[in-house]
Each structure stands twice: as structure tokens, then as C-alpha cells.
Amino acid sequence: MKRRYKNDIERYGSDILNSDELQHAYDQTHHRWSTVGEHTLRVAAASLAICYALRKIHVSTDTSAVVKGALCHDLGILGRYDKYKSNKECSRQHPADSVEVARRLVEDLPEKTADIIERHMWPAGHSKAPNSLECMIVSVADKYAAIKDLVQGSEIKHTGIKNKVHDFLGGDTRSD
Ligand SMILES: [Fe+2]
Ligand SMILES: [Fe+2]
Structure with a gap:
């Protein structure tokens, strides 16, 4: 099962995974205890979990759009403390x-x-509502992953348990 997640993320997102942006994403804290990079992988994995579940009830989804969207959804937040005047502006x-x-990362981005x-960000951040099933999937997965960042991150602080997001995906997806 883990291999399936890793295969789909690498199949549709290899250019993004190997980009300087995603490499730098592991250096920026996100949701207090996580990083933008770890959160990104959590969102991709949670989005795929929804896609796989929907497939079992004969609902097909555009896996390429889901993976690329999930991997890129927060990359614009890198450098937030230099770019935005407030958390509200960032949001x-x-x-x-x-x-x-x-x-820049995906040629002819659909x-x-x-x-x-x-x-x-819907329904936060004055975002427009999702306009496709795939859009709704990534939006829901983002909230789920954000909660995991906060809860599992606090477990790291209080119990010393290591963040296992890379293990979940079957290994470190970074290129270095
Ligand atoms: Fe976001
Ligand atoms: Fe996010």
C-alpha cells in the first residue's frame, strides 16, 4: 500500500519533488511543529488516500491533478516572513x-x-470555493494534514517520537 502512494507521487510529481522550492520547503517551519515540506507530503498522501477510497466506490479522479496540486499548494508560502506583512495577508x-x-515547475500547468x-484554503482566506472533485479533495486533505502536523508535532515535543512522514511514504523523497 505504501508503495502505491510513493509510486503515484513520484510518477506525477517528480519534477516538483526534485525542485529547489521543495528542497527549501523542508527548512521552513509550518503549523508550529512541522515544515512546509513535510506538510506537503502529508497533503499529497491524504489526497491520494481519498482518491483510492473513491475508486473503490467507482468514482474516478484525476490523479495527476491531485498530486501536482497537493505538492504545489503551499510552495508560495516559502519566505513568508519576508514576503507578507501579516498572517492574514499570508493566508x-x-x-x-x-x-x-x-x-514555473510544471510545464503547461492545466x-x-x-x-x-x-x-x-477554502473556506478560509477569502478563497473561492472548490470547483472540481479534485479541488475539494486537496482542500479537505489540507485541513486533515494541518491537524496531523499540529497533533503529531506536539507528540514529538512531548514524547520524543520522531516524525514518520517519510517512512510512511517508503523512504526519503528528497533528492540529496
Ligand atoms: Fe495553504
Ligand atoms: Fe497546506
């Missing part, structure tokens, strides 16, 4: 900035994938 602006990053990234 409203980073989805559009993430789309700009995605257009509008469906751009919408996934642009609308992932």
Missing part, C-alpha cells in the same frame, strides 16, 4: 503565489491544477 495571498511557483492550488 490570503499564498495560494496565488503558489500558482506562480507551480507554473487550469484544473491551478484551481486546486488557488482554492485550497
Whole structure:
């Protein structure tokens, strides 16, 4: 099962996984205890879990759009303390900035994938509502992953348990 997640993330997202942006994402704290990079992988894995579950009830999804959207959704938040004046500005602006990053990393970025990234903050951040099933999947997975970042991160602090997100995906996906 773990191999399936890793295969799909690498199949559709290898250019993003190997980008300087995602490498730097492991250096920026996110949701207090996590990093943008770890959160990104959690969102990709949670999004795929929803896709696999939907497939069992004969609902098909665009896996490529889901993986690319999930991997890029927060990359615009990198450098947030230099770019944005406040958390509110960050919350409203980073989805559009993430789309700009995605257009650099993904050749001919499909509008469906751009919408996934642009609308992932819904219903927060004055975001437009999701306009596709894939858009809704990544938005829901983002909230689920954010809660995991906060809960599992606090476990790290209080119990010393190591963050296992890379192990879950079957190994370190970083290129170095
Ligand atoms: Fe976000
Ligand atoms: Fe996020």
C-alpha cells in the first residue's frame, strides 16, 4: 500500500519533488511543529488516500491533478516572513503565489491544477470555493494534514517520537 502512494507521487510529481522550492520547503517551519515540506507530503498522501477510497466506490479522479496540486499548494508560502506583512495577508495571498511557483515547475500547468492550488484554503482566506472533485479533495486533505502536523508535532515535543512522514511514504523523497 505504501508503495502505491510513493509510486503515484513520484510518477506525477517528480519534477516538483526534485525542485529547489521543495528542497527549501523542508527548512521552513509550518503549523508550529512541522515544515512546509513535510506538510506537503502529508497533503499529497491524504489526497491520494481519498482518491483510492473513491475508486473503490467507482468514482474516478484525476490523479495527476491531485498530486501536482497537493505538492504545489503551499510552495508560495516559502519566505513568508519576508514576503507578507501579516498572517492574514499570508493566508490570503499564498495560494496565488503558489500558482506562480507551480507554473514555473510544471510545464503547461492545466487550469484544473491551478484551481486546486488557488482554492485550497477554502473556506478560509477569502478563497473561492472548490470547483472540481479534485479541488475539494486537496482542500479537505489540507485541513486533515494541518491537524496531523499540529497533533503529531506536539507528540514529538512531548514524547520524543520522531516524525514518520517519510517512512510512511517508503523512504526519503528528497533528492540529496
Ligand atoms: Fe495553504
Ligand atoms: Fe497546506
